[in-house]
Amino acid sequence: MQKTSRQLENAFVKKQKIISIADFLNGCTNSFSQIAITFLAAILFFNHQVTFGVVIAAGNFSTSILSSLLTITTAMTRMQSVQEINKQIIELQQFNRPSKKPNNEIYSISTHNLSISFKNGETLYYPNLEIKKGEKILLCGDSGVGKSTLFKLILHQIKPTSGQVIFKDKYNRKLEPNYAQIGYIPQDGHLFPVSISDNITMFNASLNSLVKKFVERTCLKKDVLNMSNGVETKVDLDKSNFSGGQKQKIILARNEIRNFPIMLADEATSAIDSTNTYHILKNLVSSNQTVIVIAHNLDPITENLFDRKIHLKYER
Ligand SMILES: Nc1ncnc2c1ncn2[C@@H]1O[C@H](COP(=O)(O)OP(=O)(O)OP(=O)(O)O)[C@@H](O)[C@H]1O
Ligand SMILES: [Mg+2]
The missing domain is CATH 1.10.287 (Helix Hairpins)
Structure with missing residues:
Protein backbone atom coordinates (compact mmCIF):
# COMPACT_ATOMS: atom_id res chain seq x y z
CA MET A 1 0.00 0.00 0.00
CA ARG A 97 -8.89 -6.16 -3.01
CA PRO A 98 -6.96 -9.38 -2.60
CA SER A 99 -7.69 -11.80 -5.40
CA LYS A 100 -9.35 -14.99 -4.30
CA LYS A 101 -8.50 -17.11 -7.31
CA PRO A 102 -8.52 -20.64 -5.86
CA ASN A 103 -6.02 -22.04 -8.37
CA ASN A 104 -3.09 -19.95 -7.19
CA GLU A 105 -3.66 -20.21 -3.46
CA ILE A 106 -0.34 -20.39 -1.62
CA TYR A 107 0.05 -23.58 0.47
CA SER A 108 3.71 -23.17 1.37
CA ILE A 109 6.49 -20.64 1.33
CA SER A 110 10.05 -21.93 1.48
CA THR A 111 13.50 -20.48 1.13
CA HIS A 112 16.30 -22.36 -0.56
CA ASN A 113 19.97 -21.36 -0.19
CA LEU A 114 18.83 -17.77 0.10
CA SER A 115 21.37 -14.98 0.44
CA ILE A 116 21.57 -11.33 -0.38
CA SER A 117 24.61 -9.09 -0.74
CA PHE A 118 24.39 -5.36 -0.39
CA LYS A 119 26.52 -2.77 -2.16
CA ASN A 120 28.44 -2.09 1.05
CA GLY A 121 29.76 -5.68 0.94
CA GLU A 122 27.49 -7.07 3.68
CA THR A 123 25.94 -10.46 2.88
CA LEU A 124 23.02 -12.06 4.72
CA TYR A 125 22.61 -15.84 4.53
CA TYR A 126 19.34 -17.52 5.44
CA PRO A 127 18.66 -21.08 6.58
CA ASN A 128 16.29 -23.18 4.45
CA LEU A 129 12.84 -22.55 5.85
CA GLU A 130 9.38 -23.87 5.11
CA ILE A 131 6.16 -22.29 6.29
CA LYS A 132 2.91 -24.11 5.62
CA LYS A 133 -0.52 -22.65 5.00
CA GLY A 134 -2.22 -21.64 8.25
CA GLU A 135 0.93 -21.77 10.39
CA LYS A 136 1.50 -19.06 12.98
CA ILE A 137 5.20 -18.27 13.12
CA LEU A 138 7.11 -16.00 15.45
CA LEU A 139 10.27 -14.78 13.72
CA CYS A 140 12.94 -13.41 16.00
CA GLY A 141 16.67 -12.82 16.12
CA ASP A 142 19.09 -10.07 16.96
CA SER A 143 18.80 -6.60 15.52
CA GLY A 144 20.36 -6.51 12.06
CA VAL A 145 20.23 -10.29 11.55
CA GLY A 146 17.99 -9.84 8.49
CA LYS A 147 14.37 -10.33 9.61
CA SER A 148 12.91 -7.33 7.73
CA THR A 149 15.07 -8.18 4.71
CA LEU A 150 13.58 -11.70 4.70
CA PHE A 151 10.07 -10.22 4.44
CA LYS A 152 11.21 -8.02 1.54
CA LEU A 153 12.68 -11.08 -0.19
CA ILE A 154 9.42 -13.02 0.30
CA LEU A 155 7.45 -10.06 -1.05
CA HIS A 156 9.76 -9.81 -4.06
CA GLN A 157 10.53 -6.20 -3.19
CA ILE A 158 14.22 -7.06 -3.44
CA LYS A 159 15.94 -9.85 -5.35
CA PRO A 160 18.23 -12.42 -3.71
CA THR A 161 21.86 -12.67 -4.79
CA SER A 162 21.59 -16.45 -4.63
CA GLY A 163 18.90 -19.00 -3.92
CA GLN A 164 15.19 -18.44 -4.10
CA VAL A 165 11.89 -18.07 -2.31
CA ILE A 166 9.57 -20.83 -3.50
CA PHE A 167 5.80 -20.70 -3.32
CA LYS A 168 3.83 -23.91 -3.78
CA ASP A 169 0.20 -24.75 -4.32
CA LYS A 170 -2.05 -27.42 -2.84
CA TYR A 171 -0.49 -30.09 -5.11
CA ASN A 172 3.06 -29.16 -4.16
CA ARG A 173 3.60 -27.54 -7.54
CA LYS A 174 5.67 -24.36 -7.83
CA LEU A 175 3.52 -21.31 -8.13
CA GLU A 176 3.93 -17.75 -9.36
CA PRO A 177 2.38 -15.99 -6.38
CA ASN A 178 -0.12 -13.21 -6.49
CA TYR A 179 1.60 -10.79 -4.12
CA ALA A 180 -1.73 -9.06 -3.51
CA GLN A 181 -2.61 -12.14 -1.42
CA ILE A 182 0.08 -11.22 1.06
CA GLY A 183 -0.69 -8.63 3.69
CA TYR A 184 2.39 -6.77 4.90
CA ILE A 185 2.89 -4.44 7.84
CA PRO A 186 6.32 -2.83 7.38
CA GLN A 187 8.45 -1.87 10.35
CA ASP A 188 7.88 1.80 9.51
CA GLY A 189 4.18 1.82 8.60
CA HIS A 190 2.51 5.13 7.81
CA LEU A 191 -0.82 6.76 8.43
CA PHE A 192 -2.47 9.08 5.91
CA PRO A 193 -3.96 12.49 6.81
CA VAL A 194 -7.56 11.25 6.76
CA SER A 195 -9.90 9.81 9.44
CA ILE A 196 -9.07 6.66 11.43
CA SER A 197 -11.88 4.92 9.58
CA ASP A 198 -10.51 5.89 6.13
CA ASN A 199 -7.01 4.88 7.24
CA ILE A 200 -8.44 1.44 7.99
CA THR A 201 -10.62 0.98 4.90
CA MET A 202 -8.29 2.92 2.57
CA PHE A 203 -11.49 4.23 0.91
CA ASN A 204 -12.79 0.77 0.09
CA ALA A 205 -16.45 1.45 0.94
CA SER A 206 -17.30 -2.26 1.09
CA LEU A 207 -15.19 -2.48 4.27
CA ASN A 208 -17.02 0.33 6.14
CA SER A 209 -19.33 -2.06 7.98
CA LEU A 210 -16.34 -4.05 9.30
CA VAL A 211 -14.46 -1.11 10.82
CA LYS A 212 -16.08 -1.50 14.26
CA LYS A 213 -15.18 -5.19 14.46
CA PHE A 214 -11.53 -4.60 13.61
CA VAL A 215 -11.24 -1.58 15.90
CA GLU A 216 -12.19 -4.04 18.66
CA ARG A 217 -9.92 -6.84 17.45
CA THR A 218 -6.90 -4.54 17.48
CA CYS A 219 -7.68 -3.13 20.96
CA LEU A 220 -8.24 0.33 19.46
CA LYS A 221 -11.76 0.68 20.87
CA LYS A 222 -10.67 2.17 24.20
CA ASP A 223 -8.49 4.77 22.44
CA VAL A 224 -11.26 5.69 20.00
CA LEU A 225 -13.82 6.11 22.81
CA ASN A 226 -11.61 8.83 24.32
CA MET A 227 -11.63 10.81 21.06
CA SER A 228 -14.43 13.34 20.50
CA ASN A 229 -15.03 12.23 16.90
CA GLY A 230 -14.42 8.52 17.49
CA VAL A 231 -13.31 6.68 14.34
CA GLU A 232 -13.95 9.84 12.34
CA THR A 233 -11.08 11.62 14.15
CA LYS A 234 -8.64 12.89 11.55
CA VAL A 235 -4.96 12.03 11.61
CA ASP A 236 -2.95 15.25 11.71
CA LEU A 237 0.53 14.41 10.49
CA ASP A 238 1.90 17.79 11.67
CA LYS A 239 0.49 17.60 15.19
CA SER A 240 1.14 13.86 15.63
CA ASN A 241 -2.20 13.53 17.42
CA PHE A 242 -1.82 9.76 17.89
CA SER A 243 0.58 7.82 20.05
CA GLY A 244 2.98 5.28 18.52
CA GLY A 245 0.85 2.42 19.85
CA GLN A 246 -2.39 3.93 18.51
CA LYS A 247 -0.79 4.33 15.06
CA GLN A 248 0.27 0.69 15.11
CA LYS A 249 -3.23 -0.44 16.10
CA ILE A 250 -4.73 1.50 13.14
CA ILE A 251 -2.19 -0.04 10.74
CA LEU A 252 -2.92 -3.51 12.16
CA ALA A 253 -6.66 -2.93 11.67
CA ARG A 254 -6.00 -1.73 8.09
CA ASN A 255 -4.31 -5.04 7.28
CA GLU A 256 -6.48 -7.39 9.32
CA ILE A 257 -9.74 -6.04 7.86
CA ARG A 258 -8.58 -7.28 4.43
CA ASN A 259 -8.30 -10.85 5.67
CA PHE A 260 -5.27 -11.63 3.52
CA PRO A 261 -4.55 -15.38 3.30
CA ILE A 262 -0.99 -14.57 4.39
CA MET A 263 0.05 -11.86 6.81
CA LEU A 264 3.60 -10.63 7.42
CA ALA A 265 3.83 -8.28 10.39
CA ASP A 266 7.18 -6.61 11.03
CA GLU A 267 7.31 -5.40 14.64
CA ALA A 268 3.69 -4.35 14.28
CA THR A 269 3.15 -4.18 18.06
CA SER A 270 6.55 -2.83 19.17
CA ALA A 271 5.04 0.36 20.64
CA ILE A 272 2.05 -1.36 22.27
CA ASP A 273 2.01 -2.43 25.94
CA SER A 274 2.36 -6.14 26.72
CA THR A 275 -1.29 -6.73 27.76
CA ASN A 276 -2.68 -5.22 24.57
CA THR A 277 0.02 -6.96 22.50
CA TYR A 278 -1.13 -10.28 23.96
CA HIS A 279 -4.78 -9.63 23.04
CA ILE A 280 -3.97 -8.29 19.55
CA LEU A 281 -1.72 -11.25 18.70
CA LYS A 282 -4.22 -13.70 20.22
CA ASN A 283 -6.88 -12.33 17.86
CA LEU A 284 -4.44 -12.40 14.95
CA VAL A 285 -3.48 -16.05 15.42
CA SER A 286 -7.09 -17.12 15.93
CA SER A 287 -7.72 -16.61 12.19
CA ASN A 288 -7.02 -19.28 9.57
CA GLN A 289 -4.45 -17.05 7.87
CA THR A 290 -0.78 -17.95 7.54
CA VAL A 291 0.83 -15.50 9.95
CA ILE A 292 4.48 -14.56 10.35
CA VAL A 293 5.17 -12.03 13.06
CA ILE A 294 8.54 -10.43 13.69
CA ALA A 295 8.77 -9.37 17.33
CA HIS A 296 11.32 -8.75 20.03
CA ASN A 297 10.92 -9.41 23.72
CA LEU A 298 7.45 -10.97 23.83
CA ASP A 299 6.59 -12.44 27.20
CA PRO A 300 6.48 -16.28 27.34
CA ILE A 301 2.65 -16.42 27.42
CA THR A 302 2.44 -14.33 24.25
CA GLU A 303 5.19 -16.41 22.57
CA ASN A 304 3.12 -19.51 23.30
CA LEU A 305 0.33 -18.22 21.09
CA PHE A 306 2.42 -19.19 18.06
CA ASP A 307 2.80 -22.68 16.56
CA ARG A 308 6.57 -22.29 16.44
CA LYS A 309 9.38 -19.86 16.67
CA ILE A 310 12.07 -19.32 14.01
CA HIS A 311 15.18 -17.81 15.51
CA LEU A 312 17.40 -16.26 12.84
CA LYS A 313 21.11 -16.25 13.60
CA TYR A 314 24.06 -14.77 11.76
CA GLU A 315 25.11 -17.36 9.19
CA ARG A 316 28.12 -17.54 6.95
N1 LIG B 1 19.27 -1.72 1.33
C1 LIG B 1 20.27 -2.06 2.14
N2 LIG B 1 21.54 -1.67 1.88
C2 LIG B 1 22.56 -2.03 2.68
N3 LIG B 1 22.41 -2.79 3.79
C3 LIG B 1 21.17 -3.20 4.10
C4 LIG B 1 20.03 -2.87 3.29
N4 LIG B 1 18.92 -3.42 3.85
C5 LIG B 1 19.35 -4.06 4.95
N5 LIG B 1 20.69 -3.94 5.09
C6 LIG B 1 21.51 -4.51 6.14
O1 LIG B 1 21.10 -5.84 6.36
C7 LIG B 1 21.13 -6.15 7.73
C8 LIG B 1 19.78 -6.68 8.13
O2 LIG B 1 18.82 -5.63 8.10
P1 LIG B 1 17.31 -5.88 8.53
O3 LIG B 1 16.60 -4.58 8.46
O4 LIG B 1 16.76 -7.00 7.74
O5 LIG B 1 17.52 -6.34 10.05
P2 LIG B 1 16.45 -6.77 11.13
O6 LIG B 1 16.77 -8.15 11.57
O7 LIG B 1 15.08 -6.50 10.64
O8 LIG B 1 16.83 -5.76 12.32
P3 LIG B 1 15.88 -5.01 13.38
O9 LIG B 1 15.51 -6.03 14.42
O10 LIG B 1 16.77 -3.97 13.96
O11 LIG B 1 14.72 -4.45 12.66
C9 LIG B 1 21.54 -4.88 8.45
O12 LIG B 1 22.91 -4.96 8.79
C10 LIG B 1 21.29 -3.80 7.46
O13 LIG B 1 22.19 -2.75 7.60
MG1 LIG C 1 13.68 -5.10 11.07
Whole structure:
Protein backbone atom coordinates (compact mmCIF):
# COMPACT_ATOMS: atom_id res chain seq x y z
CA MET A 1 0.00 0.00 0.00
CA GLN A 2 2.84 2.32 0.85
CA LYS A 3 4.48 1.53 -2.47
CA THR A 4 1.31 2.21 -4.46
CA SER A 5 0.52 5.40 -2.56
CA ARG A 6 4.06 6.60 -3.28
CA GLN A 7 3.46 5.79 -6.97
CA LEU A 8 0.20 7.73 -6.84
CA GLU A 9 1.97 10.69 -5.25
CA ASN A 10 4.58 10.58 -8.04
CA ALA A 11 1.79 10.46 -10.61
CA PHE A 12 0.27 13.61 -9.07
CA VAL A 13 3.65 15.36 -9.19
CA LYS A 14 4.09 14.29 -12.82
CA LYS A 15 0.60 15.48 -13.64
CA GLN A 16 1.33 18.87 -12.06
CA LYS A 17 4.56 19.13 -14.07
CA ILE A 18 2.77 18.34 -17.36
CA ILE A 19 0.02 20.86 -16.56
CA SER A 20 2.59 23.56 -15.74
CA ILE A 21 4.54 22.96 -18.98
CA ALA A 22 1.32 22.86 -21.02
CA ASP A 23 0.04 26.06 -19.33
CA PHE A 24 3.36 27.75 -20.02
CA LEU A 25 3.37 26.72 -23.72
CA ASN A 26 -0.30 27.64 -24.12
CA GLY A 27 0.35 31.02 -22.46
CA CYS A 28 3.41 31.73 -24.64
CA THR A 29 1.56 30.80 -27.86
CA ASN A 30 -1.40 32.94 -26.81
CA SER A 31 0.70 36.01 -25.98
CA PHE A 32 2.85 35.65 -29.08
CA SER A 33 -0.20 35.29 -31.36
CA GLN A 34 -1.92 38.34 -29.80
CA ILE A 35 1.17 40.49 -30.24
CA ALA A 36 1.77 39.20 -33.80
CA ILE A 37 -1.80 39.90 -34.99
CA THR A 38 -1.82 43.39 -33.46
CA PHE A 39 1.69 44.08 -34.83
CA LEU A 40 0.67 42.94 -38.34
CA ALA A 41 -2.42 45.16 -38.23
CA ALA A 42 -0.22 48.08 -37.09
CA ILE A 43 2.19 47.53 -40.05
CA LEU A 44 -0.74 47.47 -42.47
CA PHE A 45 -2.04 50.71 -40.85
CA PHE A 46 1.34 52.48 -41.27
CA ASN A 47 1.42 51.32 -44.90
CA HIS A 48 -2.02 52.97 -45.28
CA GLN A 49 -3.51 49.60 -46.28
CA VAL A 50 -6.07 49.52 -43.43
CA THR A 51 -7.72 52.14 -41.21
CA PHE A 52 -6.95 52.61 -37.47
CA GLY A 53 -10.31 51.01 -36.62
CA VAL A 54 -9.06 47.74 -38.18
CA VAL A 55 -6.02 47.76 -35.85
CA ILE A 56 -8.34 48.09 -32.82
CA ALA A 57 -10.68 45.40 -34.19
CA ALA A 58 -7.73 43.04 -34.86
CA GLY A 59 -6.49 43.57 -31.27
CA ASN A 60 -9.93 42.82 -29.81
CA PHE A 61 -10.39 39.85 -32.13
CA SER A 62 -7.06 38.30 -31.23
CA THR A 63 -7.63 38.85 -27.48
CA SER A 64 -11.04 37.22 -27.39
CA ILE A 65 -10.43 34.38 -29.87
CA LEU A 66 -7.02 33.42 -28.51
CA SER A 67 -8.15 33.66 -24.87
CA SER A 68 -10.99 31.25 -25.67
CA LEU A 69 -8.51 28.96 -27.41
CA LEU A 70 -6.26 29.13 -24.34
CA THR A 71 -9.16 28.13 -22.07
CA ILE A 72 -10.05 25.20 -24.36
CA THR A 73 -6.49 23.87 -24.71
CA THR A 74 -5.85 24.24 -20.96
CA ALA A 75 -9.07 22.35 -20.15
CA MET A 76 -8.20 19.60 -22.67
CA THR A 77 -4.70 19.18 -21.23
CA ARG A 78 -6.13 18.90 -17.72
CA MET A 79 -8.76 16.40 -18.80
CA GLN A 80 -6.11 14.23 -20.40
CA SER A 81 -3.89 14.20 -17.32
CA VAL A 82 -6.87 13.43 -15.06
CA GLN A 83 -7.61 10.40 -17.26
CA GLU A 84 -4.16 9.04 -16.45
CA ILE A 85 -4.65 9.61 -12.72
CA ASN A 86 -8.08 7.95 -12.81
CA LYS A 87 -6.52 4.89 -14.45
CA GLN A 88 -3.96 4.72 -11.65
CA ILE A 89 -6.63 5.13 -8.95
CA ILE A 90 -8.61 2.23 -10.45
CA GLU A 91 -5.43 0.09 -10.42
CA LEU A 92 -4.87 1.07 -6.78
CA GLN A 93 -8.38 0.07 -5.83
CA GLN A 94 -7.86 -3.30 -7.51
CA PHE A 95 -4.71 -3.71 -5.43
CA ASN A 96 -6.88 -2.99 -2.41
CA ARG A 97 -8.89 -6.16 -3.01
CA PRO A 98 -6.96 -9.38 -2.60
CA SER A 99 -7.69 -11.80 -5.40
CA LYS A 100 -9.35 -14.99 -4.30
CA LYS A 101 -8.50 -17.11 -7.31
CA PRO A 102 -8.52 -20.64 -5.86
CA ASN A 103 -6.02 -22.04 -8.37
CA ASN A 104 -3.09 -19.95 -7.19
CA GLU A 105 -3.66 -20.21 -3.46
CA ILE A 106 -0.34 -20.39 -1.62
CA TYR A 107 0.05 -23.58 0.47
CA SER A 108 3.71 -23.17 1.37
CA ILE A 109 6.49 -20.64 1.33
CA SER A 110 10.05 -21.93 1.48
CA THR A 111 13.50 -20.48 1.13
CA HIS A 112 16.30 -22.36 -0.56
CA ASN A 113 19.97 -21.36 -0.19
CA LEU A 114 18.83 -17.77 0.10
CA SER A 115 21.37 -14.98 0.44
CA ILE A 116 21.57 -11.33 -0.38
CA SER A 117 24.61 -9.09 -0.74
CA PHE A 118 24.39 -5.36 -0.39
CA LYS A 119 26.52 -2.77 -2.16
CA ASN A 120 28.44 -2.09 1.05
CA GLY A 121 29.76 -5.68 0.94
CA GLU A 122 27.49 -7.07 3.68
CA THR A 123 25.94 -10.46 2.88
CA LEU A 124 23.02 -12.06 4.72
CA TYR A 125 22.61 -15.84 4.53
CA TYR A 126 19.34 -17.52 5.44
CA PRO A 127 18.66 -21.08 6.58
CA ASN A 128 16.29 -23.18 4.45
CA LEU A 129 12.84 -22.55 5.85
CA GLU A 130 9.38 -23.87 5.11
CA ILE A 131 6.16 -22.29 6.29
CA LYS A 132 2.91 -24.11 5.62
CA LYS A 133 -0.52 -22.65 5.00
CA GLY A 134 -2.22 -21.64 8.25
CA GLU A 135 0.93 -21.77 10.39
CA LYS A 136 1.50 -19.06 12.98
CA ILE A 137 5.20 -18.27 13.12
CA LEU A 138 7.11 -16.00 15.45
CA LEU A 139 10.27 -14.78 13.72
CA CYS A 140 12.94 -13.41 16.00
CA GLY A 141 16.67 -12.82 16.12
CA ASP A 142 19.09 -10.07 16.96
CA SER A 143 18.80 -6.60 15.52
CA GLY A 144 20.36 -6.51 12.06
CA VAL A 145 20.23 -10.29 11.55
CA GLY A 146 17.99 -9.84 8.49
CA LYS A 147 14.37 -10.33 9.61
CA SER A 148 12.91 -7.33 7.73
CA THR A 149 15.07 -8.18 4.71
CA LEU A 150 13.58 -11.70 4.70
CA PHE A 151 10.07 -10.22 4.44
CA LYS A 152 11.21 -8.02 1.54
CA LEU A 153 12.68 -11.08 -0.19
CA ILE A 154 9.42 -13.02 0.30
CA LEU A 155 7.45 -10.06 -1.05
CA HIS A 156 9.76 -9.81 -4.06
CA GLN A 157 10.53 -6.20 -3.19
CA ILE A 158 14.22 -7.06 -3.44
CA LYS A 159 15.94 -9.85 -5.35
CA PRO A 160 18.23 -12.42 -3.71
CA THR A 161 21.86 -12.67 -4.79
CA SER A 162 21.59 -16.45 -4.63
CA GLY A 163 18.90 -19.00 -3.92
CA GLN A 164 15.19 -18.44 -4.10
CA VAL A 165 11.89 -18.07 -2.31
CA ILE A 166 9.57 -20.83 -3.50
CA PHE A 167 5.80 -20.70 -3.32
CA LYS A 168 3.83 -23.91 -3.78
CA ASP A 169 0.20 -24.75 -4.32
CA LYS A 170 -2.05 -27.42 -2.84
CA TYR A 171 -0.49 -30.09 -5.11
CA ASN A 172 3.06 -29.16 -4.16
CA ARG A 173 3.60 -27.54 -7.54
CA LYS A 174 5.67 -24.36 -7.83
CA LEU A 175 3.52 -21.31 -8.13
CA GLU A 176 3.93 -17.75 -9.36
CA PRO A 177 2.38 -15.99 -6.38
CA ASN A 178 -0.12 -13.21 -6.49
CA TYR A 179 1.60 -10.79 -4.12
CA ALA A 180 -1.73 -9.06 -3.51
CA GLN A 181 -2.61 -12.14 -1.42
CA ILE A 182 0.08 -11.22 1.06
CA GLY A 183 -0.69 -8.63 3.69
CA TYR A 184 2.39 -6.77 4.90
CA ILE A 185 2.89 -4.44 7.84
CA PRO A 186 6.32 -2.83 7.38
CA GLN A 187 8.45 -1.87 10.35
CA ASP A 188 7.88 1.80 9.51
CA GLY A 189 4.18 1.82 8.60
CA HIS A 190 2.51 5.13 7.81
CA LEU A 191 -0.82 6.76 8.43
CA PHE A 192 -2.47 9.08 5.91
CA PRO A 193 -3.96 12.49 6.81
CA VAL A 194 -7.56 11.25 6.76
CA SER A 195 -9.90 9.81 9.44
CA ILE A 196 -9.07 6.66 11.43
CA SER A 197 -11.88 4.92 9.58
CA ASP A 198 -10.51 5.89 6.13
CA ASN A 199 -7.01 4.88 7.24
CA ILE A 200 -8.44 1.44 7.99
CA THR A 201 -10.62 0.98 4.90
CA MET A 202 -8.29 2.92 2.57
CA PHE A 203 -11.49 4.23 0.91
CA ASN A 204 -12.79 0.77 0.09
CA ALA A 205 -16.45 1.45 0.94
CA SER A 206 -17.30 -2.26 1.09
CA LEU A 207 -15.19 -2.48 4.27
CA ASN A 208 -17.02 0.33 6.14
CA SER A 209 -19.33 -2.06 7.98
CA LEU A 210 -16.34 -4.05 9.30
CA VAL A 211 -14.46 -1.11 10.82
CA LYS A 212 -16.08 -1.50 14.26
CA LYS A 213 -15.18 -5.19 14.46
CA PHE A 214 -11.53 -4.60 13.61
CA VAL A 215 -11.24 -1.58 15.90
CA GLU A 216 -12.19 -4.04 18.66
CA ARG A 217 -9.92 -6.84 17.45
CA THR A 218 -6.90 -4.54 17.48
CA CYS A 219 -7.68 -3.13 20.96
CA LEU A 220 -8.24 0.33 19.46
CA LYS A 221 -11.76 0.68 20.87
CA LYS A 222 -10.67 2.17 24.20
CA ASP A 223 -8.49 4.77 22.44
CA VAL A 224 -11.26 5.69 20.00
CA LEU A 225 -13.82 6.11 22.81
CA ASN A 226 -11.61 8.83 24.32
CA MET A 227 -11.63 10.81 21.06
CA SER A 228 -14.43 13.34 20.50
CA ASN A 229 -15.03 12.23 16.90
CA GLY A 230 -14.42 8.52 17.49
CA VAL A 231 -13.31 6.68 14.34
CA GLU A 232 -13.95 9.84 12.34
CA THR A 233 -11.08 11.62 14.15
CA LYS A 234 -8.64 12.89 11.55
CA VAL A 235 -4.96 12.03 11.61
CA ASP A 236 -2.95 15.25 11.71
CA LEU A 237 0.53 14.41 10.49
CA ASP A 238 1.90 17.79 11.67
CA LYS A 239 0.49 17.60 15.19
CA SER A 240 1.14 13.86 15.63
CA ASN A 241 -2.20 13.53 17.42
CA PHE A 242 -1.82 9.76 17.89
CA SER A 243 0.58 7.82 20.05
CA GLY A 244 2.98 5.28 18.52
CA GLY A 245 0.85 2.42 19.85
CA GLN A 246 -2.39 3.93 18.51
CA LYS A 247 -0.79 4.33 15.06
CA GLN A 248 0.27 0.69 15.11
CA LYS A 249 -3.23 -0.44 16.10
CA ILE A 250 -4.73 1.50 13.14
CA ILE A 251 -2.19 -0.04 10.74
CA LEU A 252 -2.92 -3.51 12.16
CA ALA A 253 -6.66 -2.93 11.67
CA ARG A 254 -6.00 -1.73 8.09
CA ASN A 255 -4.31 -5.04 7.28
CA GLU A 256 -6.48 -7.39 9.32
CA ILE A 257 -9.74 -6.04 7.86
CA ARG A 258 -8.58 -7.28 4.43
CA ASN A 259 -8.30 -10.85 5.67
CA PHE A 260 -5.27 -11.63 3.52
CA PRO A 261 -4.55 -15.38 3.30
CA ILE A 262 -0.99 -14.57 4.39
CA MET A 263 0.05 -11.86 6.81
CA LEU A 264 3.60 -10.63 7.42
CA ALA A 265 3.83 -8.28 10.39
CA ASP A 266 7.18 -6.61 11.03
CA GLU A 267 7.31 -5.40 14.64
CA ALA A 268 3.69 -4.35 14.28
CA THR A 269 3.15 -4.18 18.06
CA SER A 270 6.55 -2.83 19.17
CA ALA A 271 5.04 0.36 20.64
CA ILE A 272 2.05 -1.36 22.27
CA ASP A 273 2.01 -2.43 25.94
CA SER A 274 2.36 -6.14 26.72
CA THR A 275 -1.29 -6.73 27.76
CA ASN A 276 -2.68 -5.22 24.57
CA THR A 277 0.02 -6.96 22.50
CA TYR A 278 -1.13 -10.28 23.96
CA HIS A 279 -4.78 -9.63 23.04
CA ILE A 280 -3.97 -8.29 19.55
CA LEU A 281 -1.72 -11.25 18.70
CA LYS A 282 -4.22 -13.70 20.22
CA ASN A 283 -6.88 -12.33 17.86
CA LEU A 284 -4.44 -12.40 14.95
CA VAL A 285 -3.48 -16.05 15.42
CA SER A 286 -7.09 -17.12 15.93
CA SER A 287 -7.72 -16.61 12.19
CA ASN A 288 -7.02 -19.28 9.57
CA GLN A 289 -4.45 -17.05 7.87
CA THR A 290 -0.78 -17.95 7.54
CA VAL A 291 0.83 -15.50 9.95
CA ILE A 292 4.48 -14.56 10.35
CA VAL A 293 5.17 -12.03 13.06
CA ILE A 294 8.54 -10.43 13.69
CA ALA A 295 8.77 -9.37 17.33
CA HIS A 296 11.32 -8.75 20.03
CA ASN A 297 10.92 -9.41 23.72
CA LEU A 298 7.45 -10.97 23.83
CA ASP A 299 6.59 -12.44 27.20
CA PRO A 300 6.48 -16.28 27.34
CA ILE A 301 2.65 -16.42 27.42
CA THR A 302 2.44 -14.33 24.25
CA GLU A 303 5.19 -16.41 22.57
CA ASN A 304 3.12 -19.51 23.30
CA LEU A 305 0.33 -18.22 21.09
CA PHE A 306 2.42 -19.19 18.06
CA ASP A 307 2.80 -22.68 16.56
CA ARG A 308 6.57 -22.29 16.44
CA LYS A 309 9.38 -19.86 16.67
CA ILE A 310 12.07 -19.32 14.01
CA HIS A 311 15.18 -17.81 15.51
CA LEU A 312 17.40 -16.26 12.84
CA LYS A 313 21.11 -16.25 13.60
CA TYR A 314 24.06 -14.77 11.76
CA GLU A 315 25.11 -17.36 9.19
CA ARG A 316 28.12 -17.54 6.95
N1 LIG B 1 19.27 -1.72 1.33
C1 LIG B 1 20.27 -2.06 2.14
N2 LIG B 1 21.54 -1.67 1.88
C2 LIG B 1 22.56 -2.03 2.68
N3 LIG B 1 22.41 -2.79 3.79
C3 LIG B 1 21.17 -3.20 4.10
C4 LIG B 1 20.03 -2.87 3.29
N4 LIG B 1 18.92 -3.42 3.85
C5 LIG B 1 19.35 -4.06 4.95
N5 LIG B 1 20.69 -3.94 5.09
C6 LIG B 1 21.51 -4.51 6.14
O1 LIG B 1 21.10 -5.84 6.36
C7 LIG B 1 21.13 -6.15 7.73
C8 LIG B 1 19.78 -6.68 8.13
O2 LIG B 1 18.82 -5.63 8.10
P1 LIG B 1 17.31 -5.88 8.53
O3 LIG B 1 16.60 -4.58 8.46
O4 LIG B 1 16.76 -7.00 7.74
O5 LIG B 1 17.52 -6.34 10.05
P2 LIG B 1 16.45 -6.77 11.13
O6 LIG B 1 16.77 -8.15 11.57
O7 LIG B 1 15.08 -6.50 10.64
O8 LIG B 1 16.83 -5.76 12.32
P3 LIG B 1 15.88 -5.01 13.38
O9 LIG B 1 15.51 -6.03 14.42
O10 LIG B 1 16.77 -3.97 13.96
O11 LIG B 1 14.72 -4.45 12.66
C9 LIG B 1 21.54 -4.88 8.45
O12 LIG B 1 22.91 -4.96 8.79
C10 LIG B 1 21.29 -3.80 7.46
O13 LIG B 1 22.19 -2.75 7.60
MG1 LIG C 1 13.68 -5.10 11.07
